[in-house]
Amino acid sequence: MPDRTDEVNLLIVDDLPENLLALDALLQAPGIRVHQAESAEQALELLLRHEFALAILDVQMPGMDGFQLAELMRGTERTKQIPIVFVSAAGRELNYAFKGYESGAVDFMHKPLDAHAVRSKVSVFVDLYRSRKRLARQLEALEQSRREQEVLLDELRQTKAELEDAVRMRDDFMSIVSHELKTPLNTLILEVQLRKLQLGRNNLEAFSEERLRNMVDKDERQIQSLIRLIDDMLDVSRIRTGKLSIRPSRTDLAQLVGNVVESFAAQMEACGCELRLERNEPIIGVWDAFRIEQVLANLLTNAMRYGAGKPVHVSAMACAEGACIEVRDQGIGISPQSLERIFCQFERAEGSESSAGLGLGLFIADQIVRAHNGRIQVQSEEGQGSLFRVLLPLGE
Structure with a gap:
């Protein structure tokens, strides 16, 4: 049995039903499906619905004859590549064959038809059609393979980078x-x-x-x-490894900030930085208190390192997004180039190479805040200090 993908459609057009039946019987073979049309109009409908390997057209038909149908087929993108074989009962002296070839036919047969000749010619066109379709599938597979290889190559380049x-x-x-x-x-x-x-x-x-x-x-x-x-x-x-643990519980953020500021006061004073806290009403939410303390500690350590010995202001307040912590220093500030990467691993602001630390504090702080579905904003200019703002949803 031929593969289903190799099934071939043939179109036969003749205004006499008995001629159609005879030609249909002659063309029947495994993997071949014959479509009959008794007029050029019926043939055009079939041509719109199916893809054909060959069209066998009777020349002499009432209304639109075979030559006119062929010209329509040749003028349409969908059908212009279909091979056309003309069949005629008229004598050879009418020179229909010449006109048929002018209309784009690949062959011309006279009635009565020779069964062996018909089968041989049709077999050639069927084999050519199947070969062309197989080649098209192979080319498509090769193109698909090429696209997949390009994707793989891009992935390899990205992995290498x-x-x-x-x-x-x-x-x-x-x-x-x-x-x-x-x-x-x-x-x-x-x-x-x-x-x-x-x-x-x-x-x-x-x-x-x-x-x-x-x-x-x-x-x-x-x-x-x-x-x-x-x-x-x-x-x-x-x-x-995705194992940073977050254990949220009901927490007063204002009190948490006050406790961290109090514990940092002595260190800041030793560095010559006055630590100023703006006290606010309680801000109740659901957060991991230890991790939020860690975020604030990293921001205060940052302010202490780059604050140039000037006062550091800390505040906690309610805001549209839930809760907000702000840490503002009046130190060396951050360049636009450094602002783009300060939350990356092992990154430290320009001019901070002599300062201690792995360049992980802001990266860790950012990841902790993200784990709380929050975000950190930073505003800074060189020589004008920096403002870090932590925005946290209140949680459930």
């Missing part, structure tokens, strides 16, 4: 981490070596109460720096 970015990011990360971890570690190691030296010399006077307190304060600051760096790295790992 992403891998190259990942490698650069890894190298930058390792460079920053090694530098940032060495700073507190070197200080701790130096302090330990100095104490060991004093103990080796039995110089206990070096460990007076005041000096011990200073040593402990230094140690605590360096250890807290290490803990902060490690926590940042762990949070980035959780974000990348």
Whole structure:
């Protein structure tokens, strides 16, 4: 049995039903479907509905004859490629064959028809049609394959670019981490070596109460720096794997902001930055208090580093989107180039290379706020300070 996709339609047109029946019987074969038309008008209707491998037209028909039908077919885009074979009972002396070829026919047959000749000629056109259709399918498959390969190639190029970015990011990360971890570690190691030296010399006077307190304060600051760096790295790992945990509960945002500001006051004062809090009425919503504290702590750390020793203003208020936290400094500001990437991993503002940190604080803060279906806005100009605004929906 021929494949269904190889089924071929043939059109036969003759005004005498008995001629149609005879030709239909002659053309019947597996995979071939014969369509009959008793007039040129019926043939045109069939030509609109089906795709034909061959049209066999009787020349002499009342109304529109075979030659006129052929001219219509040749003038129409849909049918102009269909091979046409004319059939006529008229004598050869009328020279119909010449006129038929002028009308675009590929062959001309005289009645009575030779059954073997008819089958042979039709078989040639059917085979040509099937070959052309198979070739068209193969070309379509090749084109589809080419398009798929282009898509795959684009994906490979994108993956290659992403891998190259990942490698650069890894190298930058390792460079920053090694530098940032060495700073507190070197200080701790130096302090330990100095104490060991004093103990080796039995110089206990070096460990007076005041000096011990200073040593402990230094140690605590360096250890807290290490803990902060490690926590940042762990949070980035959780974000990348989609495991950053958010545990929302009913929270007063105004009180939360007040608590964080109070805990930062001493650090800010040590850096010469006055921390000013605008107190507001309670703002109740459903948030992860620990994570929102982390966001505010990162913004305050940022303000402390780049605030140029000038006052930092913090406020919490209700707004159209739910709740808003603002942190405004009067420091070095952020360039337009840096504004485009400050929420990316390992990015730090221009001119901040000497400041401590992995460049992860704003990235982590942004991801935490996004996890609460909120957003962070930033307004800044170089030399004019920066305003960070955290917008949070109240939650359910």
